[in-house]
Amino acid sequence: MPFTPPSVDDVLAALASRFGDVESSVFRGQTRVVVPAAVAFDVLAWLKESGFDLLVDVTCVDYLDYPGATHRYGLVYLLTATGTNQRLTVRVFVDDPDPTVKSVVSLWRGADWLEREVWDLFGIRFTGHPDLRRLVMPEEFTAHPLRKDYPLQGRGERHNFPVITRDHS
Amino acid sequence: MAMMPSGSGGRIELPENVVVSRLDALANWCRKNSLWPMPFATACCGIELMATGASKHDLARFGAEVFRFSPRQCDLMIVAGRVVMKMLPVLQRIWQQMHEPKWCISMGACASTGGVFDTYAVVQGIDRFIPVDMYVPGCPPRPEQLIQAIIDLQDKIQREGTITGREFDTAGRQLRKRALVELPILTADASRNPVLQRELAAAADAVAARD
Numbered sequence: 001m002p003f004t005p006p007s008v009d010d011v012l013a014a015l016a017s018r019f020g021d022v023e024s025s026v027f028r029g030q031t032r033v034v035v036p037a038a039v040a041f042d043v044l045a046w047l048k049e050s051g052f053d054l055l056v057d058v059t060c061v062d063y064l065d066y067p068g069a070t071h072r073y074g075l076v077y078l079l080t081a082t083g084t085n086q087r088l089t090v091r092v093f094v095d096d097p098d099p100t101v102k103s104v105v106s107l108w109r110g111a112d113w114l115e116r117e118v119w120d121l122f123g124i125r126f127t128g129h130p131d132l133r134r135l136v137m138p139e140e141f142t143a144h145p146l147r148k149d150y151p152l153q154g155r156g157e158r159h160n161f162p163v164i165t166r167d168h169s
Numbered sequence: 170m171a172m173m174p175s176g177s178g179g180r181i182e183l184p185e186n187v188v189v190s191r192l193d194a195l196a197n198w199c200r201k202n203s204l205w206p207m208p209f210a211t212a213c214c215g216i217e218l219m220a221t222g223a224s225k226h227d228l229a230r231f232g233a234e235v236f237r238f239s240p241r242q243c244d245l246m247i248v249a250g251r252v253v254m255k256m257l258p259v260l261q262r263i264w265q266q267m268h269e270p271k272w273c274i275s276m277g278a279c280a281s282t283g284g285v286f287d288t289y290a291v292v293q294g295i296d297r298f299i300p301v302d303m304y305v306p307g308c309p310p311r312p313e314q315l316i317q318a319i320i321d322l323q324d325k326i327q328r329e330g331t332i333t334g335r336e337f338d339t340a341g342r343q344l345r346k347r348a349l350v351e352l353p354i355l356t357a358d359a360s361r362n363p364v365l366q367r368e369l370a371a372a373a374d375a376v377a378a379r380d
Contacts, residue, residue, distance in 0.1 A: 136255075137255070137290075138255045145289050145290070150289070151289070152287070152288055152289065153288065153289060154288070154289025154290070155289075157254060158254045158289060158290065158291065158292055158293065159293075159297070161254075161257055161258070161297075161298050162261075162298075163297065163298055164261050164264060164265065164298060164299050164300070165300060166300045
């Protein structure tokens with residue numbers, strides 16, 4: 001009897017029986033589930049135990065002024081089951097004024113820098129992260145520049161340096 | 170020494186293989202033909218910079234083939250590519266670490282103006298923050314354009330400079346240099362950085378007191 005991996009549908013059914021109804025959709029063979037922020041960590045922990053053992057990416061979308069959007073930020077967790085080569089996208093929506101979600105660094109060590117990047121550029125706070133510092137912007141930067149309400153040309157940060165002239169150097 | 174023949178009315182007869190010049194001009198001639206570039210290459214202009222140094226375009230024809238990655242050994246900084254605001258303090262520090270006499274070429278649209286990257290993270294022209302001698306247009310410039318800039322820079326070097334470097338040796342200039350050496354790796358926003366504010370104020374006070 002050859003091994004037949006559980007289908008993504010089976011995983012979703014098990015997920016629904018455990019965490020209540022979760023919204024899910026399929027687009028061109030890629031499955032997406034939306035889970036509430038309150039249980040996001042538990043869902044991701046359970047998914048990891050269920051075979052989705054690889055966290056491919058953590059990223060975020062700002063839905064400010066997006067037509068039909070009901071939430072401000074949409075976190076994206078891309079999971080892969082390395083045993084069965086299945087993929088699953090987990091969406092978690094959070095809102096202002098304090099967009100917060102529980103860190104998954106305790107599940108996947110590789111989430112460390114991914115969450116730091118999301119914190120840096122979108123200002124999503126990951127509670128329980130061991131070292132939530134900025135990743136790409138300078139330490140002193142105060143804004144979160146990939147938010148849609150941040151001006152493209154910045155707020156003067158790129159001009160605020162001492163000028164070194166011929167006399168100074 | 171050329172001998173002064175009697176009855177020549179004070180004129181010195183030179184053999185035809187002797188050239189008379191000023192020592193300043195000799196120093197400038199040496200400097201312009203042995204430029205050692207510091208390749209501050211951050212983007213696609215850096216690839217053209219490498220092509221310029223490679224065999225086909227052969228920057229060695231102009232004495233500028235010795236790329237050094239230590240600013241202490243360089244006298245020509247070639248900023249090739251966009252400079253982001255997080256990188257700018259590093260660029261300034263490297264420029265300050267280079268010894269006089271030194272020159273700077275801003276290569277390409279991004280280094281000169283920010284290019285198409287008019288965003289919060291990209292410095293809109295390095296000449297806002299460090300001195301620049303030559304600008305090379307292009308996106309990226311071809312090696313011929315960079316070579317032309319180096320030739321033009323050689324002309325500029327020949328026109329200025331002294332063998333003793335006395336133009337660098339004013340007391341006020343030395344004091345200002347020392348005040349800036351005290352600066353920490355500079356940060357994005359001085360208004361939000363108390364350490365930097367303190368340093369800047371102290372440096373300014375020191376300069377004012379000595380001047």
